[in-house]
Amino acid sequence: MSSTPPSAASKPATPNSSRWQAYLRDCGTLLDIAEPMLVSGRITRVAGLVMEAVGLKLAVGSACTIPLSNGARIEAEVVGFENDRLFLMPQSDVEGIVPGTRVYPIEVVQSLPRPGAVSHQRRRPSDRGRHLPVGIELLGRVLDGAGRPLDNLGPLNATHAAPLNVRAANPLSRAPIKDILDVGVRAINSMLTVGRGQRMGLFAGSGVGKSVLLGMMARYTTADVIVVGLIGERGREVKEFIEQILGPEGLARSVVVAAPADTPPLMRLQGAAYATAIAEHFRDEGKDVLLIMDSLTRYAMAQREIALAIGEPPATKGYPPSVFAKLPALVERAGNGKEGGGSITAFYTVLTEGDDQQDPIADAARAILDGHIVLNRSLAEAGHYPAIDIEQSISRAMHTITSPEHQKQTRKLKQLTSRYQRNRDLISVGAYSAGSDPVLDEAIALNTKIELFLQQDITERSDINESLGQLASLFT
8 A cells, every 4th residue: 555645735725824825915915015215305495384395206195204403303294286396284393494304205004914804905095194093092091183192191002093084985875863862961952952973063152161061061971982172272271171171080981182273283184183083983883972073163274274375275254165175074074874883973163253153164064064053152141051042053953863742842942932032122121011922921931940941050960851851841
């Protein structure tokens, strides 16, 4: 009997051979992508916020680094080009740059593929752009627009990274808004009910209590994760919001991305995109996310600064057209995911300086959001907190997520409030005689109860069932 060993071709394949072959194929793909030499350009001009560079051919949105003679580095992003000149927007101050300073493109760091988890790398433009850390490790942390910790609690140790910009989602693949999200604020739960996956605007001027209202929603909401983007606000306000308004309990399940007003405009844009990317990551994991962004107006102003600096002409009250293209691109990233998945319920604050509701950013935001809550300065001055003007506010998804009885009670309360406000002067001077208008008589009788119902202390929580019960009790 022959004892000749079987040929190599006849040997059975090992269980892991296919995985190792796929692993080696992907390693070869990464080697093909890698640049064989270090490419660099040089700075030729610095004018205001923009640097001009030659010698590089990069796409808009690509990241660059500029090493200085003192050992420091400045990171920048390509925001435009003209012929062979690139327009770079720095993420920090430009002090220390001299004519001819070298510029190097930043390659997106891709981890080596693991056996059994084979994926094709860097096929899409978003994969080639800037990636920042995301994941459960970010809960309870405060970050800047570049993903760096601001809270002195050590490194993030995040295992996942996500691109700042993603492809637009198919609107037909998103789940409809059909469930109520409890925000813990009585006036909103009862009169302006918010749905899971809805995008709401908070329209207010300065000093009327919008930050306090956002903090109440962040503490009392039933959402799984809260992502807070503080864009273009004062540094002191950032600290106060985290320590006093949000508090330790709210921060424990929150991720805060702070890009204050003293940061460059690129960091403010990036901070808003980063907060949205973090929320998208949690949504893809099946969680209900509350995204709070304060404010959308500062985001628009940052884009205006960049656009005007690179020569884009203004169109409406100093705002270039690119601003009005950026706003819906950012807002549309929030909302529901696929059926049975997670959701992002978003609140965007919109500054109406001088309480001007016709501000171009306010008009654009009102059109692309699923409702708006207006904070009235006169109510705030009268000590009515939260200063929500229920006459000017509306929730566009309310009719699909609330019962007919709830909608009837809401309409009746709005009618009574409106009737009372329109006849307030007559009532105050005693010119109105009781019995002339039955609706107004009822409004006068219930006015005190309605005002107490719409007010709420910062330490008080009112869930959805309690809010609806108190609304029904007004008319019984």
